[in-house]
Amino acid sequence: MREIVTTDNTITVTEAGAAVWEAYAAELDASEKTKATYTRALRQFAAWLEDAGLTPLQAKRETVLAYRADLAAAKSASTVNLYLAAVRSFYRWLESRRVYPNVAAGVRGLKTSAKQGxxxxxxxxxxxxVKPRGDDLASLRDAAMLTLMCRRGLRTIEISRANIGDVRQVGGKAVLYVQGKGYADKGEFVVLEASCLKPLYAYLEARGEKDPAAPLFASLSHRNAGGRMTTRSISRVAKQSMKEIGIAGARLTAHSLRHTAVTAALAGGATVQEAQAMARHSNINTTMIYAHNLTRTEARAERAADAWFDGFEAPRAA
Structure with missing residues (x-):
C-alpha cells in the first residue's frame, strides 16, 4: 500500500485504484472544462484497465501502448490523442508524487492533419x-458570428467566451481579445478590419446591449435569452447555415470555418508566421500543414505529369 499526501489530507491508494483517480482529479490544475474532459477520458482508461485485470499502479509502458492500439481501432486520431493526453497527465502526476513511475512518458499520439477530418x-x-439571411436580430447575429469564424478563424469556444468589452483599440486598430482553449485569460487578439466590424456593429446596434461584461453573441432562446451562447448552439448555427446555402456533409462543420480562415490567409499572401499568429496556433507545425496542403492543391506535379503524357511543355514553378 502507498500513500499520497495531498494539500488537504492523506489518501490511501487501494488495490482497486479508486482513491488515486480521486486524488488526481482533486489536484488537477486546469479549467473546469479540461477537468471534465480528462475525467471522462480517464474513466475510459479505468474501464479498459479493469477489463485487462489491472489497476493503474500495475500498468507498464506496454499497457499504455496496447491501450492506444485499441483506441486507434475504434476512434479518430484526434480523440485517441485527447485520451492519451489525459493518461500522460495522470502518470506524470503520479511520478511527481513519487507514487508510481510515468509509464506513459514518450508514448506518442497518432499523426493528425489539420485537413484530416x-x-x-x-x-x-x-x-x-456570411451574408445575412434577413434583417432580424438572429440573422444579423449569425452573419457577424460566422464572419469572425470564416475570416479570423475563431473557435466556437472563443465565440462563446467573447464579451462586448473584448472589442478594443490597439495601436489605432480595432481588435477582439479572445480566450482560446486551455487558457484562463484573454491574452491574444485578432485584428478586426471593416469586413468584420461592419456586420458586428450592425448586430450590436440592433441588439442595443452596451454592458461590456455582456456576451458578445447572445442566445435568443426562451430559456436563455440574453445569455451566453453555448459551443453546441454555435456549431448548430454554423451547420444549419451551411445547409441553407446548399453545402453539407460530415466533413463540413463549424471547425471548417477555422480551416477556411487559415487557408484564406495563406492563399492571400500571409506568411506562415502571420497565419500562425492569427490562428493562435501554439505550434507552427500546425500552420505548416495548411501551407503544405495549399501547395499540394496547386497540383504542379500532376500538371507536369499530364504535360509530359500529352506532349506539352511542363508548367514552371512560380
Missing amino acids: KDALTRDQAAEL
Missing part, C-alpha cells in the same frame, strides 16, 4: 455563408 469552404461558399 474537416474541409475548408471555397471563396464563393464563404462569401455566401
Whole structure:
C-alpha cells in the first residue's frame, strides 16, 4: 500500500485504484472544462484497465501502448490523442508524487492533419455563408458570428467566451481579445478590419446591449435569452447555415470555418508566421500543414505529369 499526501489530507491508494483517480482529479490544475474532459477520458482508461485485470499502479509502458492500439481501432486520431493526453497527465502526476513511475512518458499520439477530418469552404461558399439571411436580430447575429469564424478563424469556444468589452483599440486598430482553449485569460487578439466590424456593429446596434461584461453573441432562446451562447448552439448555427446555402456533409462543420480562415490567409499572401499568429496556433507545425496542403492543391506535379503524357511543355514553378 502507498500513500499520497495531498494539500488537504492523506489518501490511501487501494488495490482497486479508486482513491488515486480521486486524488488526481482533486489536484488537477486546469479549467473546469479540461477537468471534465480528462475525467471522462480517464474513466475510459479505468474501464479498459479493469477489463485487462489491472489497476493503474500495475500498468507498464506496454499497457499504455496496447491501450492506444485499441483506441486507434475504434476512434479518430484526434480523440485517441485527447485520451492519451489525459493518461500522460495522470502518470506524470503520479511520478511527481513519487507514487508510481510515468509509464506513459514518450508514448506518442497518432499523426493528425489539420485537413484530416474537416474541409475548408471555397471563396464563393464563404462569401455566401456570411451574408445575412434577413434583417432580424438572429440573422444579423449569425452573419457577424460566422464572419469572425470564416475570416479570423475563431473557435466556437472563443465565440462563446467573447464579451462586448473584448472589442478594443490597439495601436489605432480595432481588435477582439479572445480566450482560446486551455487558457484562463484573454491574452491574444485578432485584428478586426471593416469586413468584420461592419456586420458586428450592425448586430450590436440592433441588439442595443452596451454592458461590456455582456456576451458578445447572445442566445435568443426562451430559456436563455440574453445569455451566453453555448459551443453546441454555435456549431448548430454554423451547420444549419451551411445547409441553407446548399453545402453539407460530415466533413463540413463549424471547425471548417477555422480551416477556411487559415487557408484564406495563406492563399492571400500571409506568411506562415502571420497565419500562425492569427490562428493562435501554439505550434507552427500546425500552420505548416495548411501551407503544405495549399501547395499540394496547386497540383504542379500532376500538371507536369499530364504535360509530359500529352506532349506539352511542363508548367514552371512560380
